[in-house]
Amino acid sequence: MRKSDFFKIAKEKLESPYEYPQHKKQILVASGNYRLLTRLNCIAEQEKAQLRHARPDTPDIFVFSASVRVIDRHYLGREAWEDFCDFLYEVNSCELHEEELDEWEESGYDDTPIVVVDSDAENLQTEFSYPHSALGSVYYFKPASLELIANEVCRLLRKSRYFVAPIKAEKEWLSLS
Numbered sequence: 001m002r003k004s005d006f007f008k009i010a011k012e013k014l015e016s017p018y019e020y021p022q023h024k025k026q027i028l029v030a031s032g033n034y035r036l037l038t039r040l041n042c043i044a045e046q047e048k049a050q051l052r053h054a055r056p057d058t059p060d061i062f063v064f065s066a067s068v069r070v071i072d073r074h075y076l077g078r079e080a081w082e083d084f085c086d087f088l089y090e091v092n093s094c095e096l097h098e099e100e101l102d103e104w105e106e107s108g109y110d111d112t113p114i115v116v117v118d119s120d121a122e123n124l125q126t127e128f129s130y131p132h133s134a135l136g137s138v139y140y141f142k143p144a145s146l147e148l149i150a151n152e153v154c155r156l157l158r159k160s161r162y163f164v165a166p167i168k169a170e171k172e173w174l175s176l177s
Contacts, residue, residue, distance in 0.1 A: 016053035028066035030054040030076040062087045067160035089133040111135035
């Protein structure tokens, strides 16, 4: 990684939580791995998506809209991860009736795919809760598998039908101000 790439990503990482969400597909990332962040930034540019950085020990992970979430649970923090799992349980545990399927998009259900890239790859699934209520798929990768992670994020992003609507983006941004 060139120094200029590092500083560019570091600057974007600092500014991202305070930026207005754009009307684009969103990649939400919670990681301190600058090689991964650089690769995800390239994907975002290539796919005309917005890369948003979630801060550790904050509710950013479930406040920010996303087409795909890339999470290092060690970076995010145990409490924030557990809160996120509780959030998924609350919004996804209601039964969806046939007549409500058309309104699913407006409901609170969250089916965003989660790509887990823990910095401590030895304890992938034992140290943290599994998000049992995740309606979207959950994928586990070692952080050194940059190309595998990039390919999966790209595939999930292309498959996603979710864009941040301008009005939702404005409400999201105003709630953080």
